[in-house]
Amino acid sequence: MNLPVSPPVEPMLARLAPSIPPGMHYEPKWDGFRCIIFRDGDEVVFGSRTGRPLERYFPELADGARRELPARCVIDGEIVVLTDGRVDFGTLQQRIHPAASRIRALADASPAVVVVFDLLATADTAMLTRTFHERRARLVELLAGSGFPFLLTPATDDHARAAYWFAALEGAGLDGIVAKPFDLRYQPGKRVMVKIKHERTADCVVAGMRPYRGGSGVGSLLLGLYDDAGVLQYVGVCGAFAASSRTALATELSPLVTEITDHPWGAGHGRVPGTPNRWNSGENLDWVPLRPERVCEVAYDFLDGARFRHTAQFRRWRPDRTPESCRFDQFEAPEPIDLAAALDLPPADRCRPRPQPAGP
Structure with missing residues (x-):
């Protein structure tokens, strides 16, 4: 080249x-x-x-x-x-x-x-x-x-x-x-x-944590929301933890660590994150199940269907909220809009593959 x-x-x-x-x-x-x-x-x-x-x-x-x-x-x-x-x-x-x-x-x-x-x-x-x-x-x-x-x-x-x-x-x-x-x-x-x-905020259930890959402590928290059937659905992760707080946060959440068999995501219902493991510094862990008893407020930029498109940012704990009250009905869906009309995009045939000539 x-x-x-x-x-x-x-x-x-x-x-x-x-x-x-x-x-x-x-x-x-x-x-x-x-x-x-x-x-x-x-x-x-x-x-x-x-x-x-x-x-x-x-x-x-x-x-x-x-x-x-x-x-x-x-x-x-x-x-x-x-x-x-x-x-x-x-x-x-x-x-x-x-x-x-x-x-x-x-x-x-x-x-x-x-x-x-x-x-x-x-x-x-x-x-x-x-x-x-x-x-x-x-x-x-x-x-x-x-x-x-x-x-x-x-x-x-x-x-x-x-x-x-x-x-x-x-x-x-x-x-x-x-x-x-x-x-x-x-x-x-x-x-x-x-x-x-x-940027908007939402109150979510903290249902798991991932270790910080660059050292000790918490790298991110796994978030969930309850649907209309009462099933805790995985919606994404939040981060933005200062280096000085990662280890303290792991200590604070350690009493909530539980077996996956006792966790709402253990049955595999709804949307769940990757394969769980117990916290062990000698292993390459994916995520650690936590009893879903705590609620945090996070900032997010876009809800894609029923998940945060990007990593949310931790804002504060919400001890005044119960996990069961954290539901999808707190989100206001944006008004659907025709992208082509709003942006004066070219006709649809310019945005799809052109028919290719047949071979000899």
């Missing part, structure tokens, strides 16, 4: 802000797998944030890059799956699978798309030192004739429209807004963009 910008490259990142700043370029915040795509003729690399190539998990995207992208380019984007006009993060996660046959079946059933939002190189020209305003204009030109699986992200410099997107698009599975200064240079690995995300 002989490009002016070569893999691996860390993507440019964003820092969190409490509100949408004025006077910037605004885009919806897509929640999928971030990737930088390198194409040099038939050679294609989809680089992830972790450095692990993603092309084997998304064969339809690698094929699409050879078909739709300029012959030599480097672009930045987000891999997403759209189901019924909504970002489907759960289906996307299933694509990270060891079996090629399973990956291909999922690709056929729910093909992914790449929402493109930046340009790092084109032909023999590196674009890293160009302003974002220049990069965006050139990106629009390059993708003007492209179709599935590449979609240029909608964008605006209208603060009011960005505020509308922030309020409305949660109903289509998006989780906020990204703001970029017009004169921003591409800075790999630096948090120089701005992201604005929803």
Whole structure:
């Protein structure tokens, strides 16, 4: 691969802000797998944030890059799956699978798309030192004739429209807004963009804990909520514990450690986390069952179906709440919205695979 910008490259990142700043370029915040795509003729690399190539998990995207992208380019984007006009993060996660046959079946059933939002190189020209305003204009030109699986992200410099997107698009599975200064240079690995995300709180049952992998104490707490049938459902984990409190928290919760046979998740009903083990520093443990007697308040940004999409953040203990009172009815579902209409996306045939000509 002989490009002016070569893999691996860390993507440019964003820092969190409490509100949408004025006077910037605004885009919806897509929640999928971030990737930088390198194409040099038939050679294609989809680089992830972790450095692990993603092309084997998304064969339809690698094929699409050879078909739709300029012959030599480097672009930045987000891999997403759209189901019924909504970002489907759960289906996307299933694509990270060891079996090629399973990956291909999922690709056929729910093909992914790449929402493109930046340009790092084109032909023999590196674009890293160009302003974002220049990069965006050139990106629009390059993708003007492209179709599935590449979609240029909608964008605006209208603060009011960005505020509308922030309020409305949660109903289509998006989780906020990204703001970029017009004169921003591409800075790999630096948090120089701005992201604005929803944050809400919920009261959850603490039903397990995971050891901190980097040392001693608690790394995260496993959270549950009761459904209408009275079954404790696993909804995710919370973290954000200071190093000084991890060991103390483990000591505080140790009286609640129980056998999995005595735990609500031991019967395997509903959604449960991974295989449980008793806490033992000599083993590679997954999670430790706790009697579901304590309640904590957590902050979260997005409820995807009946689970937190991302790690929630611990806020405080709630001794005034009983575990049985922690139910799903505390959540207010966002109003569903047609993603294509709200963002003026291209017609549906631009967001699905094109029929390929039959062979000879």
